[in-house]
Amino acid sequence: MNFLKTLNISASNKGVSTGVQWVKAKGEKITSYSPVDGKIIGQVIGADRVAYDTVIEKAQEAFAEWGKWPAPKRGEIVRQVGNELRKYKQELGTLVSYEMGKSLQEGLGEVQEMIDICDFAVGLSRQLHGLTMHSERPGHRMYEQYHPLGIVGIISAFNFPVAVWSWNSMLAWVCGNVAIWKPSEKTPLCGVACQNIIQSVFKKNNVPEGVCGLISGGRNVGEWMSADTRVALVSATGSTRMGKALAATVAERFGKSLLELGGNNAIIVSKDADLGIALTAAVFGAVGTAGQRCTTTRRLIIHEKIYNKFKVSLVNAYSQLKIGNPLNEKNHVGPLIDTDAVNNYLHAIEKCKAEGGNFIVEGKVLKGKNYESGCYVQPCIAEAKNSFEIVQHETFAPILYIMKYKTMDEAIALQNGVPQGLSSAVITNNLREAELFLSQAGSDCGIANVNIGTSGAEIGGAFGGEKETGGGRESGSDAWKVYMRRQTNTINYTDKLPLAQGIKFDL
Numbered sequence: 001m002n003f004l005k006t007l008n009i010s011a012s013n014k015g016v017s018t019g020v021q022w023v024k025a026k027g028e029k030i031t032s033y034s035p036v037d038g039k040i041i042g043q044v045i046g047a048d049r050v051a052y053d054t055v056i057e058k059a060q061e062a063f064a065e066w067g068k069w070p071a072p073k074r075g076e077i078v079r080q081v082g083n084e085l086r087k088y089k090q091e092l093g094t095l096v097s098y099e100m101g102k103s104l105q106e107g108l109g110e111v112q113e114m115i116d117i118c119d120f121a122v123g124l125s126r127q128l129h130g131l132t133m134h135s136e137r138p139g140h141r142m143y144e145q146y147h148p149l150g151i152v153g154i155i156s157a158f159n160f161p162v163a164v165w166s167w168n169s170m171l172a173w174v175c176g177n178v179a180i181w182k183p184s185e186k187t188p189l190c191g192v193a194c195q196n197i198i199q200s201v202f203k204k205n206n207v208p209e210g211v212c213g214l215i216s217g218g219r220n221v222g223e224w225m226s227a228d229t230r231v232a233l234v235s236a237t238g239s240t241r242m243g244k245a246l247a248a249t250v251a252e253r254f255g256k257s258l259l260e261l262g263g264n265n266a267i268i269v270s271k272d273a274d275l276g277i278a279l280t281a282a283v284f285g286a287v288g289t290a291g292q293r294c295t296t297t298r299r300l301i302i303h304e305k306i307y308n309k310f311k312v313s314l315v316n317a318y319s320q321l322k323i324g325n326p327l328n329e330k331n332h333v334g335p336l337i338d339t340d341a342v343n344n345y346l347h348a349i350e351k352c353k354a355e356g357g358n359f360i361v362e363g364k365v366l367k368g369k370n371y372e373s374g375c376y377v378q379p380c381i382a383e384a385k386n387s388f389e390i391v392q393h394e395t396f397a398p399i400l401y402i403m404k405y406k407t408m409d410e411a412i413a414l415q416n417g418v419p420q421g422l423s424s425a426v427i428t429n430n431l432r433e434a435e436l437f438l439s440q441a442g443s444d445c446g447i448a449n450v451n452i453g454t455s456g457a458e459i460g461g462a463f464g465g466e467k468e469t470g471g472g473r474e475s476g477s478d479a480w481k482v483y484m485r486r487q488t489n490t491i492n493y494t495d496k497l498p499l500a501q502g503i504k505f506d507l
Helices: 002-006 049-066 071-087 089-100 104-124 163-174 188-204 219-227 240-252 275-291 307-319 339-354 408-416 431-438 479-483
Strands: 012-014 029-033 040-045 131-134 140-148 151-155 178-182 212-215 231-237 256-260 265-269 297-303 358-361 380-383 399-405 423-427 447-450 484-492
Touching: 002 089, 012 188, 029 188, 040 188, 049 151, 049 178, 049 212, 049 219, 071 089, 071 104, 071 163, 071 188, 089 104, 089 188, 104 163, 151 163, 151 219, 163 178, 163 188, 163 479, 178 219, 188 212, 219 231, 219 240, 231 240, 231 479, 240 256, 265 275, 265 408, 275 297, 275 307, 275 399, 275 423, 297 307, 297 408, 307 358, 307 380, 307 399, 339 358, 339 380, 339 399, 399 408, 408 431, 423 431, 431 447, 479 484
Parallel strands: 012 040, 151 178, 151 231, 178 212, 231 256, 265 297, 265 423, 297 399, 380 399, 423 447
Antiparallel strands: 029 040, 131 140, 140 484, 358 380
């Protein structure tokens, strides 16, 4: 496959790097299987503890120099990274699609997210603003400034194998940090490809070795990073269960964590909705990336007056879905990541039926010559109650639960009535409903949308959620502050030393 050759991906790849140099490691061999066709793409040699420490130590050395580079100069490096990503967009997007299983358009879109965050970070490199305040003491000036933390550890998930790393690393770099990335063991070659792309930029610009580390491996590598006092911030994307364990470990050493965990997202479809918009938002939100986005639409809360009509439209739309090889742009839905994900899908269907769910579009595993990997499933729809135990959990698969409501207050209560709080949406042309949904009495999620779906966030806004979603914020707005430490400064430019609060201390 030409895209693998262009990205310098071979049958066997080193998976540990300090930036420009690849490190010899003796960790586990990780085999990457494509869910598209079940074939082996390649292997990666993961980190052992010695290789891990080598990367960390080199990162510490690099931070001492990199943090002194002017922020606009660091931004210039990120600008060049963005240009390299433009150069390899087709190949990297194809690898994302082939290794993860999302459609080619979504794979290319993920690389575009990387390019967009580079552009955002370049502008940010000249806007790392502090705040000036008036002092109560005469002849004094007070202000705040932000300094980089040091080493930022990034643990990413398989569903966005490159974009989430870029959200973190590009901001971390312009802020003066160094970044170490542990990609998902389910998509390790995407990490190797990104490292290959970045190496040429860093080498050309004499960026200190250690600014961009890669540590492939399994759960043990994440545990090393979480417990390592040398890693100032651990940014982790994954399950709520993983996040709870990681947060406890990092907090025990008084480190910082940025968590992007599970989502259980709902769209409320009002009786005053544009049903065309609602249908498109619901179907893309539910089946995009085969239901493996943290922002996937998992619940549809439909007003009782339009429930039956909209249900018919949903069933008709699902009958038109094309499921198959995601590299074929005519297909809407690709495979799940692996057979474990398929088993979780089947278990959720059984659980929903056992609790009383009624499937209006049945789920099944697809078989035949076009589905030989065993990872292709039928997106399905179940009439269910919000109180069902399975509905309260996030299943990373294309299962959509639908339910009725009478009043907007009831709909919002249903929307909020799950442990997760990532993304939410209401489809309505009623201004009062829209404003209520966005008010303090409305959605309790980190993302709340009107007349668009739950999926497809732009990089300009801070991304993240509340409750069991973890509370982290990445990407746009002022999310850069997470990667910095705040410092308050007071300068006395007089020949006296008055104390705050009028305290007298005469000698």
